[in-house]
Amino acid sequence: MEEGGYWQRLAGRRTSRRVALRAGALGGLGMAAAYGLACSSSNNNKAPAKTGGAAPSGNAPAAGTPSGAAAPAGASPAAANAGEGNGKPGGTISFAFNANPPNYDLVQFQSYSISGFISLVYNGLLTFRNGTAQYPDSVDNTVVPDLVTAAPEQPDNKTYIFKLRPDVKWQNVAPMNGRALTADDIKWFYDYATTDPKSLDKADFNVIDKIETPDQQTVKMTLKNPSANFLTLIVGGFNRYIEPREVGEAGNLKTTLIGTGPFMLSSHEQNVRAVFKKNPAYWKKNSFGQQLPFVDEVDWLIIVDTGARLQAVQSRQANISWILIADEYDQLKSSNGSDYNFDDTPGISDYIYMRLDQPPFNDKRVRQAMSMAIDRPALIQAIGKGKGDSDLPIPTYFKDFSLGLDKLGDLAKYYKRDLQAAKQLMAAAGHADGIKTTFNYTAVYGAAFVQAFQLVQSYLKEIGIDATARQVEYAPYLTSVFKGDFDGITYGPRGLFDDPDPFVGYFYTPGSIYYQDHSDDKDLQAMIAKERQELDKQARINIFYDIQKYLSDQMYRVYDVSVDRYWARAKNVMNYRASSWFPYSEFETTWFSK
Amino acid sequence: MLDYIVKRFVFTVIGVILTTFIVFGLVRIIPGDAAQVVQGQLQTSPAQLKAVRHELRLDRPWYTEYFRWLGHVATGDLGASFYSKRPVMDTIKQALPVSVELAVLSMLIATLIAVPSGIVSAARQESWLDYALRLFSVAGLAVPSFFIAELFIALPAIWFKWAPPGRGYVPLLRDPWVNFQQFFLPSIALGLAFSASMTRFVRSSMLDVLRQDYIRTAKAKGLRELSVVTRHALRNALIPVVTLFGIQLGLILGGTVIIETIFRFPGLGQYTFNAISQRDYPMLQGIVLVFAVGFLLINLIVDLSYGYLDPRIRYA
Numbered sequence: 063m064e065e066g067g068y069w070q071r072l073a074g075r076r077t078s079r080r081v082a083l084r085a086g087a088l089g090g091l092g093m094a095a096a097y098g099l100a101c102s103s104s105n106n107n108k109a110p111a112k113t114g115g116a117a118p119s120g121n122a123p124a125a126g127t128p129s130g131a132a133a134p135a136g137a138s139p140a141a142a143n144a145g146e147g148n149g150k151p152g153g154t155i156s157f158a159f160n161a162n163p164p165n166y167d168l169v170q171f172q173s174y175s176i177s178g179f180i181s182l183v184y185n186g187l188l189t190f191r192n193g194t195a196q197y198p199d200s201v202d203n204t205v206v207p208d209l210v211t212a213a214p215e216q217p218d219n220k221t222y223i224f225k226l227r228p229d230v231k232w233q234n235v236a237p238m239n240g241r242a243l244t245a246d247d248i249k250w251f252y253d254y255a256t257t258d259p260k261s262l263d264k265a266d267f268n269v270i271d272k273i274e275t276p277d278q279q280t281v282k283m284t285l286k287n288p289s290a291n292f293l294t295l296i297v298g299g300f301n302r303y304i305e306p307r308e309v310g311e312a313g314n315l316k317t318t319l320i321g322t323g324p325f326m327l328s329s330h331e332q333n334v335r336a337v338f339k340k341n342p343a344y345w346k347k348n349s350f351g352q353q354l355p356f357v358d359e360v361d362w363l364i365i366v367d368t369g370a371r372l373q374a375v376q377s378r379q380a381n382i383s384w385i386l387i388a389d390e391y392d393q394l395k396s397s398n399g400s401d402y403n404f405d406d407t408p409g410i411s412d413y414i415y416m417r418l419d420q421p422p423f424n425d426k427r428v429r430q431a432m433s434m435a436i437d438r439p440a441l442i443q444a445i446g447k448g449k450g451d452s453d454l455p456i457p458t459y460f461k462d463f464s465l466g467l468d469k470l471g472d473l474a475k476y477y478k479r480d481l482q483a484a485k486q487l488m489a490a491a492g493h494a495d496g497i498k499t500t501f502n503y504t505a506v507y508g509a510a511f512v513q514a515f516q517l518v519q520s521y522l523k524e525i526g527i528d529a530t531a532r533q534v535e536y537a538p539y540l541t542s543v544f545k546g547d548f549d550g551i552t553y554g555p556r557g558l559f560d561d562p563d564p565f566v567g568y569f570y571t572p573g574s575i576y577y578q579d580h581s582d583d584k585d586l587q588a589m590i591a592k593e594r595q596e597l598d599k600q601a602r603i604n605i606f607y608d609i610q611k612y613l614s615d616q617m618y619r620v621y622d623v624s625v626d627r628y629w630a631r632a633k634n635v636m637n638y639r640a641s642s643w644f645p646y647s648e649f650e651t652t653w654f655s656k
Numbered sequence: 657m658l659d660y661i662v663k664r665f666v667f668t669v670i671g672v673i674l675t676t677f678i679v680f681g682l683v684r685i686i687p688g689d690a691a692q693v694v695q696g697q698l699q700t701s702p703a704q705l706k707a708v709r710h711e712l713r714l715d716r717p718w719y720t721e722y723f724r725w726l727g728h729v730a731t732g733d734l735g736a737s738f739y740s741k742r743p744v745m746d747t748i749k750q751a752l753p754v755s756v757e758l759a760v761l762s763m764l765i766a767t768l769i770a771v772p773s774g775i776v777s778a779a780r781q782e783s784w785l786d787y788a789l790r791l792f793s794v795a796g797l798a799v800p801s802f803f804i805a806e807l808f809i810a811l812p813a814i815w816f817k818w819a820p821p822g823r824g825y826v827p828l829l830r831d832p833w834v835n836f837q838q839f840f841l842p843s844i845a846l847g848l849a850f851s852a853s854m855t856r857f858v859r860s861s862m863l864d865v866l867r868q869d870y871i872r873t874a875k876a877k878g879l880r881e882l883s884v885v886t887r888h889a890l891r892n893a894l895i896p897v898v899t900l901f902g903i904q905l906g907l908i909l910g911g912t913v914i915i916e917t918i919f920r921f922p923g924l925g926q927y928t929f930n931a932i933s934q935r936d937y938p939m940l941q942g943i944v945l946v947f948a949v950g951f952l953l954i955n956l957i958v959d960l961s962y963g964y965l966d967p968r969i970r971y972a
Contacts, residue, residue: 164739164934259704317740333930334824334922363822367918373809377819397814537934538688 145637147350153654154359155635157647158371158380161506162333162364165316168300170260172575173540174644177300181645182338182360183233184321185209186302187224187248187281188293190560203560205297209243209304209322219288219597220271224248224281229345235320237308240343243322245275250307252283265574266295269594288595290602291561298560299644324355324650336362348651356653368509375402381632384646387510388447391628402630405640409446410558411453411624412514416551418618419580422497423551429617430476431487435525437479438623441517445510446625452477453621455613456562456606463562463603465610473614477621484525496526500550503531504539507555510625515553518622546578556621558643566590566609569619581618661960668956675948676729680722683940690714690935694738712738725941734945735938737931744942747927752946754825754923758846758915759908761839765847766854766904771897773851774858778866778893779885789855796852802914805845809918812841825922842919846911850904857900862893895962902958906951 161175168180189208207213209230214222226245234240252273255263269289274282285292295301309318319327324346325338338360346354363380365371372390374380376397383402386394395404414432416423423429442450451457454477456464467474475483488494501522503515515531522529529551534543543552559565568576570586589612593605613619629640638652691708709715728735734744777789812818820838828835865871866889874884913925924943931939 331824331922333917333926334920335822363920365822365920367806367809369806370809370918370920373813373819374822376810377813377817379819379822398817535688535933537693541692542689 147348147352149348149350149352149356149637149651149653150655151353151356151358151653153357154361155357155382155649155652156361156363156380157382157384158363158365158374159384159646160364160366160368160371160508162366166319167305167315168303169255169258169263169305169315171316172262172300174646177644178362178647179319179327179336180300180303180321181323181647182325182649183319183323183327184303184305185230185323186297186304188213188297189302190297203294205293209248214293220285222283222285222292224283226279226281227345228279230322231343231345232306232322233320233326233341234343235326237312238306238320243304244278245281246278247307248281248304249273249275250310251304254305254310255301262575263301265568265571266301268573269295288597290594290596291563294561295563298564325360333364333366335364338362346650355650357649360647360649362647375630378632381635382638383630386628386630387445387508388449388625388628389510391630392447394630398630401632403633403635405629405631406449406626407629407640408457408459408558409450409624409627410555410643411457412511412518412553412555412622413453414518414551414553414620414622415579415618417546417549417580419582422491422493422499425491426616427487427491428493428497429620431484431491431525432522432527433476433617433620434478434480434484434487435521435527436518436620436622437521438477441514441623442625444517445514445623450623450625453556453624455610455619455621456565457558457624460562462599463606465607469607470611470614473611476614476617479521481524488525488527493526496528498528499530500532500548501529502534502539502543502548502550502552503554504534504536504543506536506539511555514622518553544578546580552578560643562606563590563594566606566613567594579618583616583618586612586616664956664959668952671952672949673726675952676726676945677722679941679944679948680725681718683937683944684718686932686935688935690738690937693935729945734942737939738936739934744938747939748924748942748946751922751924751927753827754921755909755912755916755925757828757839758842758912758921758923759905761843762846762850762908762911763901763905765843766851766908767901769847769851770854770858771894773855775862775885775890775893777855777859778862779881781863790859793852793855796848796855799849801846801849801911802918804848805842805915805918808841808845820919822920824920838919838921842915842921846908846915849911850908854897854900854904858893858897861896862889865889865893868892898958898961902955905954906947909947909950 157178159178161173163171163173163176163179165171166176166179168176185208187207187209188205191204191206205213207227209226210224211227212225214224216222226243226248228242230243231240232238232243252267252270255261256267256270257264269285269287269292271284271286274284276282289295304322305315306318306320309315309320322345324341324344326341328337328339330336340355340358344354348354363371363374365374368390371380371384372386372394375383375394378398378401383394391404394402416429418424438452442448442452452467454464454467458464458466467477470477485494488496501515501519503512505512519529519531532550542548544554556565559568566586567590568574569579570581570583571577571590572582572587586609589605589609593602593609596602596605631638631640634655636653636655638649640646641648689705691705691712691714694708694712706715713721725735732745734748736743737747773789773792777786780786809819820841821834826834826838862885866885871884871889874888875881879888909924912921912923913929915921916923916925917929924946927939928943930936931943
């Protein structure tokens with residue numbers, strides 16, 4: 063008789079390898095069958111199919127009109143109650159973002175990683191009316207006052223006189239110590255941005271001839287020539303925010319973040335988290351007389367890993383997400399559809415840029431062929447699940463300025479896939495046997511970007527362009543490839559801007575931050591200079607039409623598609639609307655319903 | 657014994673110096689211009705770049721810079737980051753406890769899984785339990801730790817709407833409960849991955865010992881199996897495992913890079929990753945040196961522990 067109980071005998075029983083393998087195979091089959099059964103149900107929570115291409119039109123009131131609690135025409139009562147007028151104090155916004163800013167000086171370092179931080183801490187002379195529930199059009203570019211009392215006076219078309227608000231104070235942190243903002247601060251900042259050798263804003267602010275401060279509440283800017291987009295220039299992107307003079311003069315802008323804004327940087331643990339506390343002495347009230355900001359704290363979660371970032375939202379650790387692509391949107395909607403509201407905005411397009419000063423890409427037939435090789439509808443389907451648009455030199459969401467494919471005439475053919483025609487162009491350019499080149503990219507822009515890159519690479523291969531992938535890390539990418547120091551071609555995201563000018567001015571004007579391809583096209587530069595000085599809107603639109611036709615023919619950059627992006631915010635987050643582009647963090651008027 | 661200790665210590669010091677040389681050289685082999693990266697997005701003229709290189713001492717001969725750095729290392733000065741200008745030693749002091757805690761907890765979990773599993777697997781050789789444990793160890797070897805980490809992030813979030821507290825590292829003494837919540841998943845993820853190879857090693861070592869004559873004698877004397885395994889076999893079986901322990905701890909320190917990134921721990925692994933991306937030579941040199949010295953010291957301790965574990969071993 064064996065010693066020990068049943069379980070001991072069972073544990074000690076010898077089993078042959080044959081028996082063990084048989085048991086394992088049966089177990090594996092059983093698990094596969096169970097998996098198949100579990101995954102056989104259809105998933106109905108997919109991103110809706112594309113039904114139209116144009117961005118939704120806004121219901122925005124006229125500029126300067128205070129936002130009211132009354133709903134715009136057609137809006138639901140829920141939307142009305144979510145308005146700024148019903149704001150309640152309290153709560154913490156937790157925002158899951160994917161990058162860590164290595165320094166804070168927005169004049170010397172301009173990357174999306176810094177944009178959120180600076181928008182919480184700084185103000186600008188003017189701002190866009192954006193990010194509020196009453197204005198569903200995320201590209202509402204109405205300019206409203208921020209640090210100033212009203213829109214600038216313009217005694218002539220080269221002069222702008224800004225009157226500063228007398229109640230604006232710097233945050234109460236040394237060395238600013240809560241003192242009042244002065245005109246000298248504004249002058250210092252623009253002088254710094256314009257003249258510092260390391261400034262990335264020099265090309266933008268080059269139009270400023272001089273800045274005067276007749277008194278400490280008045281800033282007078284005189285331009286070298288009339289500028290159609292000067293106001294959007296100083297409102298948009300990184301150019302908006304005013305950095306502190308004392309910190310700048312001490313050379314500490316890279317490491318010190320003190321502004322006039324609604325939130326103060328409390329702590330920043332690199333690659334982990336930053337905490338911003340409500341500025342207790344913030345000078346701004348909304349049009350209802352309510353003190354801003356409403357929320358007490360912004361917890362900026364830096365989560366580089368895409369999966370971990372999504373899970374931070376799924377676990378409700380974050381109550382506002384950063385950008386979600388279609389797959390992530392689907393996943394979040396199926397797991398947390400009842401916890402979040404979802405918004406969508408136009409996405410960033412990607413494009414190929416190349417060394418236009420070197421063969422073979424200095425031949426426009428090669429560039430045209432590359433564009434005709436790309437299957438844009440397939441890209442939209444693969445990356446955006448059908449929601450997106452073919453991209454053009456001026457994106458279609460700029461409804462007035464974008465020409466659209468239907469108005470390009472014969473040039474529209476370069477945006478449609480036609481392999482036969484593309485190969486003919488390659489042959490005519492002397493490359494019937496194909497081209498070998500390097501295709502640079504950086505993976506920091508996410509899995510969807512890399513997937514698009516790989517698809518584009520395969521399309522180019524179909525017309526004989528054998529483009530070997532060369533992945534570059536982000537830091538070296540910004541400092542070499544992004545600055546035009548590369549061989550071959552590069553795939554990159556274009557970005558969105560608040561005025562049509564940067565879509566051409568930044569890319570084709572020598573000295574600009576995006577002047578990467580060495581195009582040096584004097585005719586194009588002349589057209590850009592002309593549109594910048596054309597104050598009549600319709601005349602300016604016509605110049606942009608000419609520019610778009612020119613670029614569609616030259617195809618200096620091969621634009622592919624922009625796919626929609628999604629944002630998730632917890633259902634109790636009110637009065638927040640994701641913006642299409644920087645700074646992602648318009649939280650000044652955001653509040654929690656519970 | 658004292659001679660042996662002194663000899664091992666001297667070899668360790670030589671190892672450290674050799675390591676500094678290798679670290680210094682390897683860092684500079686990484687492609688990419690550190691001066692260009694430091695300059696950032698600015699369109700830089702050759703003269704400006706030359707000035708930056710001079711400021712960062714990148715234009716000096718490598719051997720003079722090596723000895724200069726070595727001299728500073730001897731005084732505890734690891735230089736300053738190219739980016740933040742912050743002393744590297746300050747960053748290391750801040751980040752080291754995070755990585756050490758993660759490594760120690762992971763090692764503990766790996767040991768707690770591997771040792772009993774290996775013992776049971778050996779004692780019940782060819783049983784279904786043995787096969788199950790061996791299957792587990794093979795799976796652990798095959799599945800990367802980062803995949804397990806991603807599952808540990810994703811599944812609690814999906815099933816329970818829960819994720820580890822994301823407020824940054826909270827030291828154990830400040831808030832043990834939050835510290836536990838932050839560390840238990842990443843420690844298990846890393847520990848599971850390393851327990852796989854350890855399990856197999858313990859099993860193999862135990863099998864060797866269980867086949868020895870003295871074990872047969874112990875059984876023949878009528879001792880219970882538990883007593884035979886734990887009192888007579890285990891200690892001898894663990895001698896080679898201790899060696900593996902030392903090597904694994906070093907590997908775990910390296911494995912923290914990905915885990916720290918996924919779980920957002922501000923440990924040495926994260927800083928290493930950033931330093932490589934940013935070509936921050938001083939930071940990279942300092943951190944890798946700390947890893948290397950730690951690894952050498954651990955193995956020194958392991959070597960010295962043999963004499964305690966096996967009285968037959970005498971250090972002549």
